[in-house]
Amino acid sequence: AQSVAQPEDQVNVAEGNPLTVKCTYSVSGNPYLFWYVQYPNRGLQFLLKYITGDNLVKGSYGFEAEFNKSQTSFHLKKPSALVSDSALYFCAGGTRNTDKLIFGTGTRLQVFP
Amino acid sequence: GAVVSQHPSWVICKSGTSVKIECRSLDFQATTMFWYRQFPKQSLMLMATSNEGSKATYEQGVEKDKFLINHASLTLSTLTVTSAHPEDSSFYICSASRDGAYEQYFGPGTRLTVT
Numbered sequence: 001a002q003s004v005a006q007p008e009d010q011v012n013v014a015e016g017n018p019l020t021v022k023c024t025y026s027v028s029g030n031p032y033l034f035w036y037v038q039y040p041n042r043g044l045q046f047l048l049k050y051i052t053g054d055n056l057v058k059g060s061y062g063f064e065a066e067f068n069k070s071q072t073s074f075h076l077k078k079p080s081a082l083v084s085d086s087a088l089y090f091c092a093g094g095t096r097n098t099d100k101l102i103f104g105t106g107t108r109l110q111v112f113p
Numbered sequence: 114g115a116v117v118s119q120h121p122s123w124v125i126c127k128s129g130t131s132v133k134i135e136c137r138s139l140d141f142q143a144t145t146m147f148w149y150r151q152f153p154k155q156s157l158m159l160m161a162t163s164n165e166g167s168k169a170t171y172e173q174g175v176e177k178d179k180f181l182i183n184h185a186s187l188t189l190s191t192l193t194v195t196s197a198h199p200e201d202s203s204f205y206i207c208s209a210s211r212d213g214a215y216e217q218y219f220g221p222g223t224r225l226t227v228t
Contacts, residue, residue, distance in 0.1 A: 041204075043219035043222045046216055046218065099145050100147075100162065101159075103157045105155070105156045
């Protein structure tokens with residue numbers, strides 16, 4: 001069965017420090033991978049995607065993610081965290097064969113001033 | 114671009130009544146729309162996928178007679194929760210994708226409370 005895993009329920013980081021939110025996937029074929037962010041009582045906002053090409057993907061608000069096929073990972077990173085980055089982050093995956101996305105369970109990022 | 118709206122943003126209804134939630138793609142034609150349900154502090158659960166002009170495809174365990182989905186145009190899909198009960202209280206989120214695109218664009222969500 002296809003799945004997307006986010007092993008951390010919560011990540012805490014001090015403002016100004018680099019942050020990493022982890023995501024691993026188990027998707028048949030060539031995966032399409034996405035990161036979304038959700039603020040309280042709001043829908044999901046698209047951050048970035050990997051479809052093909054360069055393994056390092058740059059997205060909105062200074063976030064980036066690296067597609068690692070050997071480790072089946074797609075970790076979200078940012079060099080310097082902001083308090084305003086505090087939110088719920090979802091990793092999602094899909095394939096060419098379906099238009100559905102499989103979501104991870106979400107990771108709550110808390111950036112402390 | 115790629116803005117999706119939902120209406121209403123929140124609704125309170127009495128048990129036994131029906132509630133309709135609208136999802137609109139404002140600046141693009143959405144060939145496919147998706148309806149999700151999210152419980153507090155949990156991930157999104159896909160309820161159904163709908164393509165314009167055809168019947169929705171429901172995920173296993175989702176009652177199609179209870180959650181009626183209509184995708185009448187390329188910019189509008191509706192979810193009607195029929196005979197709502199308190200256990201239907203949840204945050205409902207729609208998303209839309211363009212033909213040939215892989216990412217989904219999400220609406221802001223609708224919080225339904227059934228009393």
